[in-house]
Amino acid sequence: MKWLAVAIALIFAQSIDRFVEAAEVDVQLVLAIDVSSSVSWDEYGLQMQGVAAAFRDELVIDAIQSGPMGRISVAVTQWAGLGQQKTVMSWRVISGPEEAAALADDLGLISRAFPYGGTAIAEALDHAYALFSRDGNISQRQVIDISGDGKVSIGPSPDATRNRIVNKGVIINGLPILDSAKDLEIYYQDHVIGGIGAFIEIAATFEDFSRAIAEKLAREIRSTWQGV
Known part of the structure; x- marks a missing residue:
């Protein structure tokens, strides 16, 4: 029976580790990045480099550290x-520039999950929402930050999925990239975003993505305690 006692001790120790690692954060944030066929390889690079740069930006770092808890989960x-949905980076707690820089470095090493595919926004939202149940951290605010350069081309309109997720208390913010669909802002406003304080940050082009995602992240992180 000695092996059983050892096994129980290991399970107990792992449970304690998970408990110790769990933290109360200001916001749990899922970044959902479009890699559909309309996104070229250069545009994919601009998106990932833009997200990485945002986590090195003082605007974002200051927003994270200014919160009541001074940390977020991403x-x-x-x-x-x-x-075609894939988690390319599991939950990470960010509380300062060192952790943010480490996350940015790792983002730069991530390969494109899908080389082509349609634009299924409803499934993207469902996948993003499911990730909250896998985060050992807790918060008063859960946010999906979805970016993309097109409207739905396959699958249902996101309205019903959006409404179901928002009714669970989650906020969906959008970052439409207007390269090929100049009315995408209106589409995201009407069919994608939702929840208390939900908003859109526009990227005029993929080259503008880096600026847009940094400003968007800072705003949605600060919204946690400023009630925006």
């Missing part, structure tokens, strides 16, 4: 068509 997904 996960990153990539999405395209039906069945």
Whole structure:
């Protein structure tokens, strides 16, 4: 029976580790990045480099450290068509420039999850929402930050999915990239974003993505305690 006692001790120790690692954070944030066929490889690079640069930006670092807890929890997904959603970075707690820089460095090493595919926004939102149940941290605010350069091309309109997720208390913010769809801002406003204080930050082009994502992250992180 000695082996049983050892096994129980290991399970107990692992449970304690998970408890110790859990933290109360200001916001749990899922970044959902579009890698559908409309996104070229250069544009994919601009998105990932933009997200990485945002976590090195003093605007974002200051927003994180200014919160009541002074830390946030972040996960990153990539999405395209039906069945094409992948978590490319599991939950990480960020509380200062060192952790943010480490996250940025890791983002720069992430390969594109799907080389092509349609634009299935509803499935992307469902996948992003499911990630909250896998985060050992807790917060008063859960946010999905979805970016993309097009409207739904496959699967249902995101309205019903958006409404179901928002009714669970989650906020969905959008970053439409207007390269090929100049009315995408209106589409995101009407069909994608939702929840208390939900907002859109526009990127006029993929080259503008870096600026847009930094300003968007700072705003949605600060919204946690400023009630924006």
